[in-house]
Amino acid sequence: MAKKNENRSDITLKCPKCNSLNYRTPKNKHNDPERMELNKFCPKCRCHTVHKETKN
Numbered sequence: 001m002a003k004k005n006e007n008r009s010d011i012t013l014k015c016p017k018c019n020s021l022n023y024r025t026p027k028n029k030h031n032d033p034e035r036m037e038l039n040k041f042c043p044k045c046r047c048h049t050v051h052k053e054t055k056n
């Protein structure tokens with residue numbers, strides 16, 4: 001039986017320009033205690049923007 005990993009949780013990545021919630025990704029709280037920022041492609045802005053972590 002798989003052990004539940006409490007350091008892992010899903011986060012949502014939001015585009016700061018249009019506020020679209022474009023990506024969901026699992027995050028390891030132990031490895032990434034800070035708020036994540038990832039340069040991702042936003043289909044609404046049609047360019048790469050620095051997506052920031054939001055709470056689900």
Ligand SMILES: [Zn+2]
Pocket residue numbers: 015016017018019020042043044045046049
């Ligand atoms: Zn956008």
